[in-house]
Amino acid sequence: MRKYVIMGVQGSGKGTHSQLLARDLDLVHISVGDIFRWNVQRHTKLGALVRRIMASGELVGDDLVESVVGDRLAQHDWNYGFIIDGFPRTVRQAEFFLESYDIDGVIHLHLPDSEVRRRVLARRLCAGCGMDYNLIDNTPTVEGRCDVCGGELIRREDDTPHALEVRLREYHEKTNPVLDIFRRKEYVITVDTRPDKEQVQQAIRDKLGISSTGLKTTKSQDETR
Numbered sequence: 001m002r003k004y005v006i007m008g009v010q011g012s013g014k015g016t017h018s019q020l021l022a023r024d025l026d027l028v029h030i031s032v033g034d035i036f037r038w039n040v041q042r043h044t045k046l047g048a049l050v051r052r053i054m055a056s057g058e059l060v061g062d063d064l065v066e067s068v069v070g071d072r073l074a075q076h077d078w079n080y081g082f083i084i085d086g087f088p089r090t091v092r093q094a095e096f097f098l099e100s101y102d103i104d105g106v107i108h109l110h111l112p113d114s115e116v117r118r119r120v121l122a123r124r125l126c127a128g129c130g131m132d133y134n135l136i137d138n139t140p141t142v143e144g145r146c147d148v149c150g151g152e153l154i155r156r157e158d159d160t161p162h163a164l165e166v167r168l169r170e171y172h173e174k175t176n177p178v179l180d181i182f183r184r185k186e187y188v189i190t191v192d193t194r195p196d197k198e199q200v201q202q203a204i205r206d207k208l209g210i211s212s213t214g215l216k217t218t219k220s221q222d223e224t225r
């Protein structure tokens, strides 16, 4: 059973790298942002509560986030463990999480703000199946159309320059202190996400001590400190 947290500013590749780890280690990938987006798209009560906050780039309130994460983890469908993406993002969320769960490692994806701006503003999402694209290095075959389902490629509602600045500010103010808490517990490995996807994924596995034959170690120290 492995329990990982993946953290990083928007556009750092949390979704991509979580999915690769989840696939190979049989982990359940839990993305709080995806849960919210699913609810917004289906016009649920929860979707109505979070839509405007998300579009502005601000963080959803801790009470609501904790109840969503608590309910999701209580489903206990994660027999081999989970990788949680986009949570915790505030000190309160981190304390709530650490009260109930032991974690094996925190993967911190580091990307400078200038590169975040370049990547996030080029990001597109299929309105049909949700597939991610990036107009820098992951372009669709037909412009504006999804390769998988032919759906229209759109910008996420919160991928505007203004919302991005708010999200960067929120990240530095509220999420950096969470990393400090985890660093004190020696859970954190930091990986620079500027190289290509394969190199970054390999660096994550090396630092976590994951070999092709399985996991060798569980906790690693942040080697960048």
Ligand code: AMP
Residues within 6 Å of the ligand: 010, 032, 033, 034, 036, 053, 054, 055, 057, 058, 059, 060, 061, 065, 085, 086, 087, 088, 089, 090, 093, 158, 167
């Ligand atoms: P993400 O896809 O992780 O970038 O999340 C998209 C948006 O969902 C964020 O900008 C927040 O508005 C909201 N959100 C996701 N996770 C959290 C969280 N742990 N705490 C507060 N808000 C969150």
